[in-house]
Every structure is written in C-alpha cells, then in structure tokens.
Amino acid sequence: MFDTLNAADKAVVGNAAIGSIQSQVNADFLEKLPFADDPLVATLDLGAKGSFDQVLERLELYLSPKNGGERVPxxxxxxxxxxxxxxxxxxxxxxxxxxxxxxxxxxxxxxx
Incomplete structure (x- = not known):
C-alpha cells in the first residue's frame, strides 16, 4: 500500500498544475501572513510520509448505488x-x- 501511495504522491508533487497552485498559495497569501520570524509555506501532496494511522485517516467510506454512479448523499x-x-x-x-x-x-x- 505504501509503495502505491508513494508513487501517487510523487506524481502529485511532480505535476505542473499542482506545483503552480502551491506556488500561487504561497506567493499570493502565505508570504503576506508570516508569524514574526516564522514564515508560512504550504506544501501540497498526499501525505505519504505520514504514519500508517495518518494514511488510513485519509481513506473514506461512502455509499454508492449498486449499479455505480454518483455517491449517495x-x-x-x-x-x-x-x-x-x-x-x-x-x-x-x-x-x-x-x-x-x-x-x-x-x-x-x-x-x-
């Protein structure tokens, strides 16, 4: 499971659109909101470097129709x-x- 998650995480981090969003959040918002000498920097990834419990917390259980399709509200x-x-x-x-x-x-x- 961790191999698959690490591979997906690398794909997300290496994606140009994701990198652009991360840079934009940092430049447009977080650089203007530092705490004293502690600048804020956002990182956008899947969190594959977390513990097993943290990875499991990202999984979602939801209902869907038996024949597929949209999630049930x-x-x-x-x-x-x-x-x-x-x-x-x-x-x-x-x-x-x-x-x-x-x-x-x-x-x-x-x-x-």
Missing part, C-alpha cells in the same frame, strides 16, 4: 449505518472479544 442515518458496518467489521476481526453492538435510539438510524 449522506445524512445522519446513512452515516450511522456506515459507522455500524465499520464497527461490525472491526468486531469480526477480533473473535476473542464478545461480539456485541448496542444501538442507542434505533429510530434515529431508520431511513426511508
């Missing part, structure tokens, strides 16, 4: 369903623990 009910699915998956990966999921206010998770 997420309300509270859908977000709760995704969270419960992720928690159930986590429970499956630890069979030595008690597989228990309590749902408070189940009516909040109903969706038409």
């Amino acid at each position: 997420r309300g509270l009910g859908y977000n709760n369903l995704l969270f419960m699915a992720a928690e159930l998956l986590l429970l499956q990966s630890h069979p030595e623990q008690v597989p228990l999921l309590l749902i408070e206010e189940p009516e909040a998770h109903l969706h038409p």
Whole structure:
C-alpha cells in the first residue's frame, strides 16, 4: 500500500498544475501572513510520509448505488449505518472479544 501511495504522491508533487497552485498559495497569501520570524509555506501532496494511522485517516467510506454512479448523499442515518458496518467489521476481526453492538435510539438510524 505504501509503495502505491508513494508513487501517487510523487506524481502529485511532480505535476505542473499542482506545483503552480502551491506556488500561487504561497506567493499570493502565505508570504503576506508570516508569524514574526516564522514564515508560512504550504506544501501540497498526499501525505505519504505520514504514519500508517495518518494514511488510513485519509481513506473514506461512502455509499454508492449498486449499479455505480454518483455517491449517495449522506445524512445522519446513512452515516450511522456506515459507522455500524465499520464497527461490525472491526468486531469480526477480533473473535476473542464478545461480539456485541448496542444501538442507542434505533429510530434515529431508520431511513426511508
């Protein structure tokens, strides 16, 4: 996974359009907003140099129609369903623990 992310990160950093945006943000905005002797400089990349946890935090779980297409707009009910699915998956990966999921206010998770 890290090899793929590093390769994608290098492609992003080496992209002329990305470099132009980074330079423009730095020149037009951040150079004018330094903190005393501490100038601000923005770097635009995928964050592949972070820890494994930081990389995982960048992943997104979302709903999409079964036949593909646009993402399903997420309300509270859908977000709760995704969270419960992720928690159930986590429970499956630890069979030595008690597989228990309590749902408070189940009516909040109903969706038409």
